[in-house]
Amino acid sequence: MKYGSIMNKEAKIYVAGHRGLVGSAIIRALEKAGYTNILIATRQQVDLLNQKAVADFFAAAKPDYVFLAAAKVDGILTNSMYPADFIYENLMIETNIIHAAWRNQVKKMLFLGSSCIYPKLAGQPIKEEALLTGALEPTNDAYAIAKIAGIKLCQAYNEQYGTAYISVMPTNLYGPHDNFDLVSSHVLPALMRKCHEAKLTGSPNFTVWGTGTPVREFLYVDDLADACLYLMRTYNDSKIVNIGTGVGVSIKDLAFEIAKTVGYDGEVVFDTSKPDGTPIKINDVTYLASLGWTAPTDLNTGLLRTYEWFCQNYQ
Secondary structure, three states, X not given: OOOOOOOOOOOOEEEEOOOOHHHHHHHHHHHXXXXXXXXXXXXXXXXXXXXXXXXXXHHHHOOOEEEEOOOOOOOHHHHHHOHHHHHHHHHHHHHHHHHHHHHOOOOEEEEEOOHHHOXXXXXXXXXXXXXXXXXXXXXXXXXXXXXXXXXXXXXXXXXXXXXXXXEEEEOEEEOOOOOOOOOOOOHHHHHHHHHHHHHHHOOOXXXXXXXXXXXXXXXXXXHHHHHHHHHHHHOOOOXXXXXXXXXXXXHHHHHHHHHHHHOOOOEEEEEOOOOOOOOEEOEOOHHHXXXXXXXXXXXXXXXXXXXXXXXXXXX
């Protein structure tokens, strides 16, 4: 694998998926770091599912660097209901962009995977080497297969063409521009919205699914963006890199912390008739730490920033 050149401040940097949770955070990180030539395109301007549209965009824009944060992402229910959409759309997005990046001599690209594509029964904390060592979680295996294919595409282009494509595996994310829809959102934003609405309506309690005992790891999305920018500048290897805090919190403790953040003094009720899911899921971030990066934002601070954004922006 060749070494990607150092990103100078005038380089053309394309952020695919700039309106999403991750993409918008990468835009903020780039602007904060002084990058001035950021390329974005809405779905109306470039349909990432259309190979010719993506090829034409790359040929005209000629980006030097690419952050591939575009993806079809949703909660467990939606993943289970529409597996064909998840595998098709994610495969098309990543294959179109990765191939166009190679055809147009992109200097370096970062591909976003996810810790949810590791085997369901992977050892804890999850090491990078666990990928493809066991069966996937059935509720999101279509999404996982597509994302694994994206990682393998990056590695194959590196091997065959000498490209500089790196892949990262973020843990559970939260922060500004998250999805707070109660049907399709993930656990943290769902709990925040439920707690907020309980406060507004004066409800004596709000309900959390399960016993509250499962342990999960949560990373503030601006920390992920900072890690991605750091790795884009410094990392040049095909090996995937976990990104996270390496610290777990029980769903019960998370719910109480969210209630404290929201200022809700009612009761937190646990519906034990609902499933808990995997008992524990945490990324092993030893490798990332050895590369020189650790997450700077603690959970309390991240929750406060997220709730502030939610109150200002969410209808």
